[in-house]
Amino acid sequence: MDKKEIIARRVSKELKNGDVVNLGIGTPTLAANYVPEGVTVIFQSENGMLGIGPAPTSDNADDTYTNAGGALITAIPGASVFDNTMSFAVIRSGRVKTAVLGALEVDEFGSIANWMIPGKSVNGMGGAMDLVVGAKRIIVAMEHTVKGRPKILKKCTLPLTAAREVDMIITDLCVIDVDHEHGLTLTELAPGVSIEDVKAATQAPIKVSPELKTMELF
Numbered sequence: 001m002d003k004k005e006i007i008a009r010r011v012s013k014e015l016k017n018g019d020v021v022n023l024g025i026g027t028p029t030l031a032a033n034y035v036p037e038g039v040t041v042i043f044q045s046e047n048g049m050l051g052i053g054p055a056p057t058s059d060n061a062d063d064t065y066t067n068a069g070g071a072l073i074t075a076i077p078g079a080s081v082f083d084n085t086m087s088f089a090v091i092r093s094g095r096v097k098t099a100v101l102g103a104l105e106v107d108e109f110g111s112i113a114n115w116m117i118p119g120k121s122v123n124g125m126g127g128a129m130d131l132v133v134g135a136k137r138i139i140v141a142m143e144h145t146v147k148g149r150p151k152i153l154k155k156c157t158l159p160l161t162a163a164r165e166v167d168m169i170i171t172d173l174c175v176i177d178v179d180h181e182h183g184l185t186l187t188e189l190a191p192g193v194s195i196e197d198v199k200a201a202t203q204a205p206i207k208v209s210p211e212l213k214t215m216e217l218f
Contacts, residue, residue, distance in 0.1 A: 001217070003143055003172035006190055009034045009217040010170050011100055011141050015041045022046065022091070022131055024101035024114075025069030028141045029055070031100060044096055046127030048087045051079025068126055091127065091134040099135035101128060103142050103166075105156040108204035110166035110178040112140060113158035132162040144171035150203040152176070152184070174198045175215060176206065183207065188215040 001009075008030035015021055015035055020042045023029045033054050035041055043052035045067045053074035056062065060074060065081075067073045075081075090096065103114040115128050132138050145151060152169065164180040175188035184206040186198055195208055 004030055006172050006215075006217060007141050007143070007170055010175065010188075010190075010215050011139060012036060013216060014098065014100075014139060014168070014170075015039060016097075017041070019097040020044055020050070020090075020095055022096050022099040022127075022135060023052075023067075024099070024128070024131075024141075025067065025071065026102045027143075028100040028102055029067065029069075029071065029073075031141070044087075044090065045073065046084075046087050046091060046131065048082045048084055049073070049075065049079060050082075050090070051076045053079075088127065088130055091130045094134060094136060096131065096135040098137045098139060099131040100139045100141050101131065103140045103151065105151055105153055105158050106140050106142075106166055106169055106178075107153050107156045108183045108206075109164050110138075110180050111156050111163045112138075112161045112166050113156045114161050116159055118159070128161045132165040137168075138166045139168045139170060140166050141170050144173040144198075144201050150201055152206075153203045154205070173201060177209075185209050186212060188213055190215045191217075 004027045011031040012034035017039045022044045044050050047068040053076040056072050056074050061072050065073045103112050105113040166178050169176040173193045177185045177187050187209045
């Protein structure tokens with residue numbers, strides 16, 4: 001199992017029956033492939049769809065539908081398609097229960113930077129700023145480090161998408177709960193990962209839950 005599959009499988013455990021969920025581009029979209037049996041989730045894309053299905057295969061790929069990142073998606077029976085105005089009204093009205101986003105950096109109190117690196121070309125900030133404020137719960141799904149450098153920092157160095165909005169961080173190493181006043185708590189470890197591994201790969205201070213357990217992936 002590769003890093004992205006570990007993250008996506010664990011994210012899927014956070015999806016609850018009846019939730020409207022936005023999956024950010026990249027690794028978060030993979031969570032749609034692992035929704036637990038018996039759980040019905042309505043996936044939303046900020047470019048204007050409610051009712052995204054599993055990732056397309058070579059047999060059912062249809063370029064009629066794409067997500068906000070331009071990747072091909074599928075539509076479940078009963079899905080609806082609408083314009084950006086309606087889509088952002090859905091987000092800003094609080095109807096999105098959970099948003100799962102990738103990130104460049106997250107800090108110890110849940111601030112997130114995920115839309116630009118100064119000096120590099122940016123297509124636009126997309127819907128991230130609306131999602132992190134409008135959705136009721138924010139989960140960051142990302143690899144724990146980039147080229148060996150921590151992405152969970154004491155303080156973000158890149159331009160913020162939002163301050164103190166992230167509620168949970170799920171990486172290939174662990175699961176971390178975020179308290180916007182008291183900081184980070186390690187709650188789960190991926191199979192084969194130790195507390196020391198996580199602390200060595202994390203710049204921000206992190207407490208260890210007395211109920212620490214192994215990440216469930218199936």
